[in-house]
Amino acid sequence: xxxxxxxxxxxxxxxxxxxxxxxxxxxxxxxxxxxxxxxxxxxxxxxxxxxxxxxxxxxxxxxxxxxxxxxxxxxxxxxxxxxxxxxxxxxxxxxxxxxxxxxxxxxxxxxxxxxxxxxxxxxxxxxxxxxxxxxxxxxxxxxxxxxxxxxxxxxxxxxxxxxxxxxxxxxxxxxxxxxxxxxxxxxxxxxxxxxxxxxxxxxxxxxxxxxxxxxxxxxxxxxxxxxxxxxxxxxxxxxxxxxxxxxxxxxxxxxxxxxxxxxxxxxxxxxxxxxxxxxxxxxxxxxxxxxxxxxxxxxxxxxxxxxxxxxxx
Amino acid sequence: xxxxxxxxxxxxxxxxxxxxxxxxxxxxxxxxxxxxxxxxxxxxxxxxxxxxxxxxxxxxxxxxxxxxxxxxxxxxxxxxxxxxxxxxxxxxxxxxxxxxxxxxxxxxxxxxx
Amino acid sequence: xxxxxxxxxxxxxxxxxxxxxxxxxxxxxxxxxxxxxxxxxxxxxxxxxxxxxxxxxxxxxxxxxxxxxxxxxxxxxxxxxxxxxxxxxxxxxxx
Amino acid sequence: xxxxxxxxxxxxxxxxxxxxxxxxxxxxxxxxxxxxxxxxxxxxxxxxxxxxxxxxxxxxxxxxxxxxxxxxxxxxxxxxxxxxxxxxxxxxxxxxx
Numbered sequence: 001x002x003x004x005x006x007x008x009x010x011x012x013x014x015x016x017x018x019x020x021x022x023x024x025x026x027x028x029x030x031x032x033x034x035x036x037x038x039x040x041x042x043x044x045x046x047x048x049x050x051x052x053x054x055x056x057x058x059x060x061x062x063x064x065x066x067x068x069x070x071x072x073x074x075x076x077x078x079x080x081x082x083x084x085x086x087x088x089x090x091x092x093x094x095x096x097x098x099x100x101x102x103x104x105x106x107x108x109x110x111x112x113x114x115x116x117x118x119x120x121x122x123x124x125x126x127x128x129x130x131x132x133x134x135x136x137x138x139x140x141x142x143x144x145x146x147x148x149x150x151x152x153x154x155x156x157x158x159x160x161x162x163x164x165x166x167x168x169x170x171x172x173x174x175x176x177x178x179x180x181x182x183x184x185x186x187x188x189x190x191x192x193x194x195x196x197x198x199x200x201x202x203x204x205x206x207x208x209x210x211x212x213x214x215x216x217x218x219x220x221x222x223x224x225x226x227x228x229x230x231x232x233x234x235x236x237x238x239x240x241x242x243x244x245x246x247x248x249x250x251x252x253x254x255x256x257x258x259x260x261x262x263x264x265x266x267x268x269x270x271x272x273x274x275x276x277x278x279x280x281x282x283x284x285x286x287x288x289x290x291x292x293x294x295x296x297x298x299x300x301x302x303x304x305x306x307x308x309x310x311x312x313x
Numbered sequence: 314x315x316x317x318x319x320x321x322x323x324x325x326x327x328x329x330x331x332x333x334x335x336x337x338x339x340x341x342x343x344x345x346x347x348x349x350x351x352x353x354x355x356x357x358x359x360x361x362x363x364x365x366x367x368x369x370x371x372x373x374x375x376x377x378x379x380x381x382x383x384x385x386x387x388x389x390x391x392x393x394x395x396x397x398x399x400x401x402x403x404x405x406x407x408x409x410x411x412x413x414x415x416x417x418x419x420x421x422x423x424x425x426x
Numbered sequence: 427x428x429x430x431x432x433x434x435x436x437x438x439x440x441x442x443x444x445x446x447x448x449x450x451x452x453x454x455x456x457x458x459x460x461x462x463x464x465x466x467x468x469x470x471x472x473x474x475x476x477x478x479x480x481x482x483x484x485x486x487x488x489x490x491x492x493x494x495x496x497x498x499x500x501x502x503x504x505x506x507x508x509x510x511x512x513x514x515x516x517x518x519x520x521x
Numbered sequence: 522x523x524x525x526x527x528x529x530x531x532x533x534x535x536x537x538x539x540x541x542x543x544x545x546x547x548x549x550x551x552x553x554x555x556x557x558x559x560x561x562x563x564x565x566x567x568x569x570x571x572x573x574x575x576x577x578x579x580x581x582x583x584x585x586x587x588x589x590x591x592x593x594x595x596x597x598x599x600x601x602x603x604x605x606x607x608x609x610x611x612x613x614x615x616x617x618x
Binding site for chain 1: 429432433435439440443455458459461462465469472473482487488491495499503504506
Binding site for chain 3: 579
């Protein structure tokens with residue numbers, strides 16, 4: 001029975017990926033991609049990666065889809081122009097040949113993977129107790145490979161700086177995106193009032209169980225950022241001007257705390273990002289609590305886009 | 314065939330489809346979508362490797378799974394940056410095209426700010 | 427019992443996937459969006475069944491996340507639709 | 522007791538699956554956007570609802586049961602608001618008949 005489910009899932013994913021590649025209309029392709037993201041979440045569950053499924057569901061199914069739908073609607077007017085620029089048959093044949101070659105090479109690699117698969121699960125299991133957390137993924141993210149997590153938070157910040165740098169000169173320091181106005185008694189305003197309180201509770205829950213069960217700060221921050229975005233899209237609150245100092249401080253606070261604890265480790269435990277004996281769990285908690293608001297702010301502002309309006313006088 | 318192998322092969326095909334889309338599709342937004350498909354193919358392959366490494370009572374090797382979470386978030390930030398670039402391009406030039414001899418006339422009021 | 431739940435999960439998934447042919451056929455963007463929404467709901471149900479079948483309680487949290495974010499595709503669609511003057515599109519951009 | 526619970530799960534989940542079938546058939550066969558929207562919301566409300574009801578007795582703890590109920594509520598909320606939004610947007614874009 002599980003085999004049938006897996007084969008159905010794989011066939012659906014391939015079909016949707018093919019559809020996004022060949023669809024004529026961009027909007028249809030984007031919707032296909034959103035469905036694809038949702039099915040990918042099911043695949044992660046089947047591959048026993050529930051933490052990954054949570055991330056994929058929140059980011060792939062939620063945030064990326066919203067971004068793509070907005071961009072597709074705005075670029076619709078120029079769609080026919082771009083379609084006229086289809087590359088020649090030779091280019092497409094070469095691209096198809098290259099793609100087929102890469103795919104076959106990867107497929108061969110999948111089939112000849114070594115049979116007792118190499119794994120670090122034993123090492124993680126043996127050392128997890130020293131971190132005090134119960135979820136091995138959280139242990140890897142914040143103790144064994146904390147450097148990756150730190151750099152990831154910084155990459156997000158760099159992406160945001162990149163987005164901001166696209167602001168027209170007159171709007172620099174102003175409010176991101178376009179102002180949404182909505183009927184305060186409309187259905188959109190209603191859902192933007194009802195959903196966020198529930199969303200905040202769910203986000204905190206996902207964040208808190210991350211210590212021992214699948215979940216964690218990224219997934220929680222994504223849900224929080226989505227709730228903020230919903231309130232902005234409903235026109236109930238405006239995006240903050242990016243020149244505000246609380247925005248800037250909020251954005252860097254999390255990574256700064258992370259780096260400070262890392263430096264503390266270099267001084268007390270002998271290595272950057274090492275935790276002193278017995279203090280691992282509290283320090284991990286401090287990092288998570290510091291990172292969560294910064295990540296929420298970063299993700300929300302990334303979704304809001306480049307500043308487009310000068311701050312109103 | 315185990316689920317890991319099945320989805321591994323699925324991932325290889327996804328990488329191929331995404332690569333074709335990135336090269337062959339003329340529209341930038343479609344290239345971004347194709348890039349995401351390509352990326353998810355790579356993630357899925359890593360996920361299949363992680364599943365094969367199931368041991369010590371864990372459903373999969375936690376190290377690649379944790380790296381996957383990092384990867385998904387980074388891919389999202391790249392997508393957000395690419396879309397912001399795209400929107401700015403259409404604002405400045407009035408058309409979304411990567412061709413150097415764009416057929417569309419730039420809007421007169423939207424010169425290089 | 428686990429076999430039944432897996433079967434039900436496959437059935438739900440297969441059926442909402444059939445609905446996806448609406449994305450292919452359209453005719454309106456709203457119809458396409460509906461197919462995606464049906465897949466979203468079906469995906470949540472399939473996840474719940476899958477979680478119950480495999481006995482992994484954490485899968486419910488994934489369904490919970492998807493359910494919280496379920497309204498987003500629709501809101502983004504309405505916000506981005508032509509005729510939505512607040513979004514910068516020309517109001518008379520109708521077909 | 523165990524068989525009774527299993528029977529309840531099978532009954533309720535099967536009914537939920539039926540409503541997904543109905544939703545899909547409606548989405549594919551109905552003639553215009555608004556009737557299709559009507560079919561879609563049945564799958565949301567009753568399909569997920571019955572699946573949740575069927576799985577409730579199998580939830581190990583109160584918290585797990587509560588989560589299931591919250592999921593149902595959220596799906597209801599999303600389904601009702603999004604269908605309203607889509608219907609309004611479809612009506613405003615359609616030329617007045």
